[in-house]
Structures are given as C-alpha cells and as structure tokens.
Amino acid sequence: MKKVVIAAMIGLFVAGFATVSHADLDGFLSSLNVQAQADLPGFKAKLSAQFGVPLPTVETIFAEVRMPGDVFMCLQLGEFAHKTPQVVVQRYQRSKKKGWGALAQELGIKPGSREFHALKSGNLQFTGEPSAASKGKNGGKGKAKK
Secondary structure (H helix, E strand, C coil), X not given: CHHHHHHHHHXXXXXXXXXXXXXXXXXXXXXXXXXXXXXXXXXXXXXXXXXXXXXXHHHHHHHHHXXXXXXXXXXXXXXXXXXXXXXXXXXXXXXHXXXXXXXXXXXXXXXXXXXXXXXXXXXXXXXXXXXXXXXHHCCCCCCCCC
C-alpha cells in the first residue's frame, strides 16, 4: 500500500513540474493573483508602470474588475488592441463569460496574430517595467512633437 501511495505522489510531483514548464493563460493569471495577494499596492504600481496608466485609473479598474489577473488582462488587451482601459473594461463587463479569446477578437485582435497566440498560450509578461507600447504613450525615446 505504501508503494502505491509513494508512486502516486511521485507521479503528481512530476506532473506538477510539467504544468509549470508549460504555462497556459490560466496558470499565468493564477500566478498574478498570488503575486497580488502578497503585495497589492506594489502590484498596482507595477501595472501602472508597465502599461503607462495612472495609478488612479488602475484603482478604478480594480474596483470594477476585482481579480488582479483580470485587471492585468484588461490592460494587456488594451495595449494589444490600441484601446483605452475604459473601453476594454466596458467590453469585459458585457462579455466576460465568453473568455479572453472572444474578448480579444471583439477588440479587433486577429486570431492568427502574434498577440492572439501570446494570449492563448499565456506567453505574457508581467515585469512592472514600461513596455515599448507604453513608452510611446509617455513620450519615451525619440523626438518630441512640437
């Protein structure tokens, strides 16, 4: 009996590593939710920095969306689709039961695009560092327009 239990535990242990090495969107979002629980103010500040969105806007999105991973996704889809966070949150509220892929398509992200594949595979980044797209919003490198 002990051998069966030990074999089962080893199997679950190995399966756990396989899951970690092939992250999907649900796994990525679960990880974000755990990070946010550890330091919610820091998580919000990182979202603000990464997506170039003022902290009060991030706070407003949290009040409407509630789950940290979902807040990240609203901001990420907004960046991918070149839509404001407010537009994404409104669409999210109407069609959140359909899933992120359906919302992405509704926002104009094409199913074969690099962004759509990143979304479906969970190959997204939460760094807290300004992305190239948010640098453009905030006047990153380059000449200022007169």
